[in-house]
Amino acid sequence: MNYSELKQIFRELKATSPRDDLTAHIIFTEDGFATKYPLLSRTYRISSDNKAFWPNMGGYSIFGYCLDVTSNQGVRLDYYMAEERDINGWKVEDCYILEQMRDTAAIPNLTRMEQDDGTVCYFFGDTCIRVRESEDNEKIRLEPVSGDQTACGEWVELPIDRVHGYCTLLERHLNKLGG
Missing domain, CATH: 3.30.1120 (Arylsulfatase, C-terminal domain)
Structure with missing residues (x-):
């Protein structure tokens, strides 16, 4: 799915079922970085329990955790993402909700x-x-x-x-x- 679809699903969830949470992986494109990184270094786990997805929240943030545990943990992704704040930033290649994966x-x-x-x-x-x-x-x-x-x-x-x-x-x- 694309990032705007993921964002919409997370926002609808928080508006209708605020106690429930979903988890997603966001994969960023290789060309968004100065160095060539492997897949795990470009993939971040996020939760629907980020301020950006809550209705009427006083702040706006999306924290992510890199699947390559030697890399960035607890990164403020909304600062780096082209789809959020930085038009020249990291571009989303793909994303998916873990709870919706097959089986x-x-x-x-x-x-x-x-x-x-x-x-x-x-x-x-x-x-x-x-x-x-x-x-x-x-x-x-x-x-x-x-x-x-x-x-x-x-x-x-x-x-x-x-x-x-x-x-x-x-x-x-x-x-x-x-x-």
């Missing part, structure tokens, strides 16, 4: 399988996500390794940004089960 409704019925190489595979619906599992402050953390989905009867590799998205949703589900 997310099947996550509660997941199957977990430990692999010989120390990774763990989570199967739900027609999706398989391979991760490295760890625990941090009694919370399960998933480090994305790879992912696949069936399409027209064949397994297709998922882009790593989508694998990150599924890991975010899986962590929420698993940590909710754990208390």
Whole structure:
């Protein structure tokens, strides 16, 4: 989807269901940066719980968290985005809502399988996500390794940004089960 569609969905959600939140990934184009960055370094996770999406909010901000954890965390994206304030700024290539990705409704019925190489595979619906599992402050953390989905009867590799998205949703589900 394009950024204006995402923004409209987030604003409608906050106007009608202020307690609910959605999460999205925004991918910026390569040409918006002086240096060539890989996909994860150009992809930021945002929440609908940013001031820019609330009706009648006194401020206006959009904070994002880079999927490449060695990069910018908690960046004030609205300052850098061409679609917001800086017409010469970062241009949105693509964006999508994590909760609307394929097979997310099947996550509660997941199957977990430990692999010989120390990774763990989570199967739900027609999706398989391979991760490295760890625990941090009694919370399960998933480090994305790879992912696949069936399409027209064949397994297709998922882009790593989508694998990150599924890991975010899986962590929420698993940590909710754990208390």
